[in-house]
Amino acid sequence: MNLHASDRSCCALLVDDDAVGDGMGVLWHADDMWTRHTTLVAFGVRLAVVADRVRSIGGLYGWDGEAADAARSAVTALADDLDDAVATLRRTAAVAARAGDDRASLSLWDPDDHTGAASELDARVALEFARAQADGVGPAEPAPSGPAAILDAVNRARMERTRAGLVEVERSLAAEVDRSLFGGLLTDADAGLEQTRARLASIDALTTVLALPGRRLVHFEEGPRRTVAAVSIGDVDAADRLAVFVPGAGTTVDGDLLHHDAEAAAVVAAAGTMSGSVVAGISWLGYEAPQWNSELVNPDSSVASRTPATTGAPALARALDGLHGRRHGSEAPVVTVIAHSYGTVLAAEALGRGAAVDDVVLMGSPGWQDTTPDIPAPYVAEARWDPVADLGWFGPDPSERSDAVLLPTDGSSGHGDYLVPGSTSARGIAAVVAGVPGTPQPRRMDVADLARLLVRLL
Known part of the structure; x- marks a missing residue:
């Protein structure tokens, strides 16, 4: 110039x-x-x-x-x-x-x-x-x-620093266990070594997923018991539509991230095809999900308690607000939360804090309790023979709400198959993300519903 x-x-x-x-x-x-x-x-x-x-x-x-x-x-x-x-x-x-x-x-x-x-x-x-x-x-x-790109850069750097520190801790604990007469049992070195190796396995899983095209590390944290993280799929900063996947109890980064990432990626791809829009997603393993182990008896970590959800809700609420709040001078993206099992309890807690979303999909929910009038009416997927979906432990069965939109689940059975790529339920959920939901399904009663009805009558 x-x-x-x-x-x-x-x-x-x-x-x-x-x-x-x-x-x-x-x-x-x-x-x-x-x-x-x-x-x-x-x-x-x-x-x-x-x-x-x-x-x-x-x-x-x-x-x-x-x-x-x-x-x-x-x-x-x-x-x-x-x-x-x-x-x-x-x-x-x-x-x-x-x-x-x-x-x-x-x-x-x-x-x-x-x-x-x-x-x-x-x-x-x-x-x-x-x-x-x-x-x-x-x-x-x-x-x-863009926020996702910046978070990815800083979180990857933090992850590598964490890895280096954990490697040193693992080396020290392993040496202590080897020296101990009882294998570190009396000093808890064995438990510490197991936890350290699980955290390193989580970082290994993240490294594998982040090597896939279009993945970004938008959340990374070492929680009190486990590593928690969130990985985006596609261009979150430019997307017109965003899907945030919140898994339930038993989920860990080291054991489940690869599986959840594959399911989320399939839904994002299908939604993009249906809508013709730029669609992105986030696998939100950003909270310490309750586990099916000794944590069951601890009220601060038990799957029967709201505590893990209330503890994890602030981070999810901040992320949803960050996603929904952009952009200056243009429309914000349409954000859909897709929550499964105990993840629906977490989602309810996050939305109760005022987190802004456009749509909510509940899969196999153990109970849904609206805490504010601004929460949108849910889309509900409830497969046959899903025992968790009929528990009503954390609130009423969302499929019984008058304003619930029931999604098709033909061919799915049990509690864990809602997002199987190519399934009827996965296609129905992708259609919600795309903004082209299909015809609402009629309410169906199964054995658990009949049993609950009999209890009420008695």
């Missing part, structure tokens, strides 16, 4: 490098960037008008001779420089708008910046502003922007 220093200062006044960030924490907020975007757009419009008027001078009637030609050439060059400045302002305005969107979303995902995503965003925004003001010239492949 051929702008003089004084011309460049116009842009610099509107984009203060010191306000972008220096990797030392949050120095600006979403509203700052959105205001900057509005200012840049307005300034660009005015400057474009000036450029047109300057260019029109070269066409004035009566200009003749060499002096006129030279003046016309100078006027044209000035107008071209002004056009370049307008283009720079527009590029810079676009960066400011995206930066505001990303900060707003990240502040919902991670309000206390536990991940360090704020500093990562600051650094990327600074680079993007520099590129925008240098005619877009910069690295051939700049780092992807």
Whole structure:
């Protein structure tokens, strides 16, 4: 670009490098960037008008001779420089708008910046502003922007640091167990070694899944007992429709992530085909799901207790708000929560905290309790011979609600086959994500329903 220093200062006044960030924490907020975007757009419009008027001078009637030609050439060059400045302002305005969107979303995902995503965003925004003001010239492949991309970068780095630490812990505990007369039983070294190896196995599972196309690590945390994580499928930052899959009891990252990722990916692909929209998904294993082991007798971790759900709900609620809350100047994506078994209890807790979603799909729910009037009426999948779906332990059976939309489950039986790729129930759920749900199914009674009816009558 051929702008003089004084011309460049116009842009610099509107984009203060010191306000972008220096990797030392949050120095600006979403509203700052959105205001900057509005200012840049307005300034660009005015400057474009000036450029047109300057260019029109070269066409004035009566200009003749060499002096006129030279003046016309100078006027044209000035107008071209002004056009370049307008283009720079527009590029810079676009960066400011995206930066505001990303900060707003990240502040919902991670309000206390536990991940360090704020500093990562600051650094990327600074680079993007520099590129925008240098005619877009910069690295051939700049780092992807957007909340999911930023969370992925910081969480992968955190995961690798965690792996390195766990390897050292494993080595130390293994040596202690080998030295102990009773294999570490008296010092709990054996239990610690088992837990450490499970955490390392979780990181191995995440590494395998993240090697698949389009996967991003949007949540990673070492919980008190297990590793928890969430992996996105597809471009979450650009999607028109998003599906968040919340599994139930017995789920672990090391034992179940690969399976859940495959099922979620199949639903996302089917929904994209049905809708013609950009569809993405998230496998949300971001809470310590209750397990079918000694945790059953602990009220803080038992599957019979709401405590695991209330403990895990804040992280899910933040993620849903972060997903649903974008974007400045455009429509937010349509977000569907797809919860299975105990995951429906977690989803109810998250939505009760005000998390915004458009649709809710409940599969084999052990009871659904609306806690706020803003929760949408659920789509319900209840397969034949699913004992959990008729428990009503955590609230009424959602399939009995007058406003429930029952999904087809023909061919499915039991508690765990709702998302089997190609199944009737999986196709019906994909249709909900796509925004083209099929005809509601009639209510069907099975043996458990009849038994419960008899109990009520007695």
